[in-house]
Amino acid sequence: MKAPRFAYARPASVAEALALLDKHKDDARVLAGGQSLVPMLNFRVAAPKVLVDINRIAALSGIKVTKSHVRIGALTRHAELERSADIAKHLPLVAAAMPHVAHPAIRNRGTFGGSCALADPAAELPACALALGATFVVAGRKGERRIAAEDFFRGLYATALKAGELLVAAEFPLPKAGYASAFGELARRHGDYAMVGVAAYGSRKGGKFSDMRIAFFGVGDRPQRASAFEKALEGQSSVDGALAKLDADLAPRADLYSSAATKRHLAKVLAGRVLKELAA
Numbered sequence: 001m002k003a004p005r006f007a008y009a010r011p012a013s014v015a016e017a018l019a020l021l022d023k024h025k026d027d028a029r030v031l032a033g034g035q036s037l038v039p040m041l042n043f044r045v046a047a048p049k050v051l052v053d054i055n056r057i058a059a060l061s062g063i064k065v066t067k068s069h070v071r072i073g074a075l076t077r078h079a080e081l082e083r084s085a086d087i088a089k090h091l092p093l094v095a096a097a098m099p100h101v102a103h104p105a106i107r108n109r110g111t112f113g114g115s116c117a118l119a120d121p122a123a124e125l126p127a128c129a130l131a132l133g134a135t136f137v138v139a140g141r142k143g144e145r146r147i148a149a150e151d152f153f154r155g156l157y158a159t160a161l162k163a164g165e166l167l168v169a170a171e172f173p174l175p176k177a178g179y180a181s182a183f184g185e186l187a188r189r190h191g192d193y194a195m196v197g198v199a200a201y202g203s204r205k206g207g208k209f210s211d212m213r214i215a216f217f218g219v220g221d222r223p224q225r226a227s228a229f230e231k232a233l234e235g236q237s238s239v240d241g242a243l244a245k246l247d248a249d250l251a252p253r254a255d256l257y258s259s260a261a262t263k264r265h266l267a268k269v270l271a272g273r274v275l276k277e278l279a280a
């Protein structure tokens, strides 16, 4: 099938993009890498009247390291994150996740902001943002607002973005001394969305887990932290005793490929692996 008819605008600045989004509100859709939106148009799952192409807005691209955080522009391509020395150094969790995001051709076009704005519950980057305590920077006609990752993902393909708003960037706090991270996912084929995934970050000072932030993806309608599991890990040197607490945290739904019980089992196996890697 072909996409329904739409008008096309290619603003040169954030201000111009915001004016267009404000003018057309729910009739407009931002076009970033197009790797999800274009198939959605072709399948007629989405039928916006106006596409606002942000690809020429240089201010939305790039990775910047400050004294307190790493700022990733919304238009930064997955491939840039994958190859960035700054990401490898300061956000090794994101670096570990990137090879799992789709395939090289899609990573060349797909963007950080597109992935987070789409909010697929099985996507890697939203879970990394949650585990690392990132803050999303969102612009609207009335100015900017900042939204913690915890509050940004609202449900299945749903975020805190309002009509007329643009995701501009996310700020990831620099890792604390003595903290480590680890990432893992199980997918049917490499490059597929995850059946189950885990992004973990926390302290291993004195050989014990502390202050853990563990985000699961592919098991619910959004990336979600496992708070009972995190609490049970506090002060422990090994992960094994805490794994049973995942029953309280996760209520996976069956999907086309696996039952809820299979997903729960995979989540426990994967969490054990990822936390052992983090401890090592």
Ligand SMILES: Cc1cc2nc3c(=O)[nH]c(=O)nc-3n(C[C@H](O)[C@H](O)[C@H](O)COP(=O)(O)OP(=O)(O)OC[C@H]3O[C@@H](n4cnc5c(N)ncnc54)[C@H](O)[C@@H]3O)c2cc1C
Residues within 6 Å of the ligand: 029, 030, 031, 032, 033, 034, 035, 036, 037, 038, 074, 075, 100, 101, 102, 103, 106, 109, 110, 111, 112, 113, 114, 115, 117, 118, 120, 122, 123, 124, 125, 161, 165, 166, 167, 168, 191, 192, 193, 194
């Ligand atoms: C075969 C295939 C396999 C894939 N596998 C994976 C995978 O394993 N893991 C994974 O995470 N992703 C996967 N993807 C999706 C890919 O990562 C996309 O790049 C990503 O989901 C969307 O990014 P995009 O830049 O292409 O966004 P687009 O497709 O351009 O936009 C996606 C949505 O986000 C909105 N949007 C985009 N940017 C902004 C912004 N700055 N502000 C507000 N709204 C915005 C758009 O309006 C649209 O609704 C896969 C895609 C394909 C085609």
